[in-house]
Amino acid sequence: MPGASWICRPCLIRALRPLNRWHTRFQSNAAATSGPISPALLSRARAVAAEHSQLAQKLTNGFDARAAKKLGEITAVVNALKEWEKANESLTELRTLIHDPSTDDELRSLASDDMASSSEHLNQASQALTTSLVPKHPFTNLPCLIEIRPGAGGSEAAIFAGDLLRMYQAYCSRQGLRTALLKYENAEGVPESDSPLSEAVLEVESEGAYGVFRCEAGIHRVQRVPATESKGRTHTSAASVLVLPSFPSGGSAETEDFDDPESDYYVDPKEVRTDIMRARGAGGQHVNTTDSAVRLTHLPTNTVVSIQDTRSQIKNREKAWQLLRSRIAQARREKREEEMVAMRRSVVGVAKMGRGDKVRTYNWGQQRVTDHRSGLTVHDLTDVMEGGHTLEKVMESVRTWLMERDVEALIAGDETDGGK
Known part of the structure; x- marks a missing residue:
């Protein structure tokens, strides 16, 4: 690509994103289910995000203490999901650049170099999303x-x-x-x-x-x-x-x-x-x-x-x-x-030490x-x-x-x- 040598790496990769957007969208669903997070947890996170949106809409029509409290409790899940989706999309686009035959060799090299850091970012986002979904123990904040x-x-x-x-x-x-x-x-x-x-x-x-x-x-x-x-x-x-x-x-x-x-x-x-x-x-x-x-x-x-x-x-x-x-x-x-x-042990071997x-x-x-x-x-x-x-x-x-x-x-x- 003419002039590619003097364009900074992030700008260079972003420049090609519109050309590959159709391919990214085609692969996004598959990438979401194959990422380092359980599909069941991802589904739960999206359900929470939908509930968050409904509560936010409800509060625009008038203050409700219970809705406001619930909104505050699930905001962390919504923020973690947004970060995961951003990291997942970024990694998907890098994979698209690498595997697309029409990608310039220099761009493919730059994308390959960024794969490791993007994968680590996705792992961290997955961990943060998983942690945010686990219900807090009711006694956690007590003496x-x-x-x-x-x-x-x-x-x-x-x-x-x-x-x-x-x-x-x-x-x-x-x-x-x-x-x-x-x-x-x-x-x-x-x-x-x-x-x-x-x-x-x-x-x-x-x-x-x-x-x-x-x-x-x-x-x-x-x-x-x-x-x-x-x-x-x-x-x-x-x-x-x-x-x-x-x-x-x-x-x-x-x-x-x-x-x-x-x-x-x-x-x-x-x-x-x-x-x-x-x-x-x-x-x-x-x-x-x-x-x-x-x-x-x-x-x-x-x-x-x-x-x-x-x-x-x-x-x-x-x-x-x-x-x-x-x-x-x-x-x-x-x-x-x-x-x-006892109810869940039939599904997986959930251990609990008392x-x-x-x-x-x-x-x-x-x-x-x-x-x-x-x-x-x-x-x-x-x-x-x-x-x-x-x-x-x-x-x-x-x-x-x-x-x-x-x-x-x-x-x-x-x-x-x-x-x-």
């Missing part, structure tokens, strides 16, 4: 409660449970997350934080904490030589970690009303038995002399919460209600998730930490236990794993609905 209990392994398990508690406290400190030790009891039931624990509840008060720590729920296993082991043998012990949403005592703009029977964390006071008793176990001079311990029992589910951390019955009652609501809400959410997984699954192994001898969901192994156990960057690396790998499972479930649900 959270981290419950830690020793499992199999006797006193070594109790020591390891304490190690996990300090690991999460250190992590929160490094990340600037506010925490409060809601409950700490040792094997004798005494609320002393410097002894091996039987149960601990750490509240992470910062917004979004549930989304950060959701990946930590499950059985954490430790392999090391206990301090009490005289022959140097490695023992295996375990501790369980449960992550619950933490709801403010009076609700907020981000949560539903506690009085709404349809909400996940609604608890009917008539269904809760309250027992007041004296705190148990050896301790300070006031521990056994006041009726300050509070035990709540949710009768329909037999969920029991007991708090005796302070000498104030009122404060212990507030803590107990907070913990009870969180446990009930989490149980309801898990039940719904299990029902969805509180009873072994999720991570900490091997002291090899200084190794392995997460059994993401498959990531790191060899800086010290940094992990100090809540450092290596722990964040492991946690991020699990968040990615959870996202992938959510995408599988989303695709499976679309395919199930499409087959009806």
Whole structure:
């Protein structure tokens, strides 16, 4: 092409686009279905875009709070779809230039050079579009409660449970997350934080904490030589970690009303038995002399919460209600998730690991930490236990794993609905 040598690459390629527009349009549908994104997800994105357009039109005729809220929620999907379509069109046009016999050799060379970057752009746009489509977990933006209990392994398990508690406290400190030790009891039931624990509840008060720590729920296993082991043998012990949403005592703009029977964390006071008793176990001079311990029992589910951390019955009652609501809400959410997984498992093998699954192994001898969901192994156990960057690396790998499972479930649900 005369004069092509002095035209900049983008201008040169754009100059030929009108000549190949008919061919681009002919191939666009095929390229859309063969790109690095599920056709089911692409169909869902376009349905969301259509809904977005309808809502926008509705709002031009008058303000509607519910429509405005919905519009804001799905705008990210629409923007991601536009970016994907732009990247997909650009890559399609480059392929057209390369395979069209009438294309100038220099243009074909320029198009070939741009293929790698355009393909990467499409991959990134596909990932962004997929992520935008996954429904946000309803508890993601809430603070959270981290419950830690020793499992199999006797006193070594109790020591390891304490190690996990300090690991999460250190992590929160490094990340600037506010925490409060809601409950700490040792094997004798005494609320002393410097002894091996039987149960601990750490509240992470910062917004979004549930989304950060959701990946930590499950059985954490430790392999090391206990301090009490005289022959140097490695023992295996375990501790369980449960992550619950933490709801403010009076609700907020981000949560539903506690009085709404349809909400996940609604608890009917008539269904809760309250027992007041004296705190148990050896301790300070006031521990056994006041009726300050509070035990709540949710009768329909037999969920029991007991708090005796302070000498104030009122404060212990507030803590107990907070913990009870969180446990009930989490149980309801898990039940719904299990029902969805069971429904979709017939379509694809959607995996879901719950509180009873072994999720991570900490091997002291090899200084190794392995997460059994993401498959990531790191060899800086010290940094992990100090809540450092290596722990964040492991946690991020699990968040990615959870996202992938959510995408599988989303695709499976679309395919199930499409087959009806």
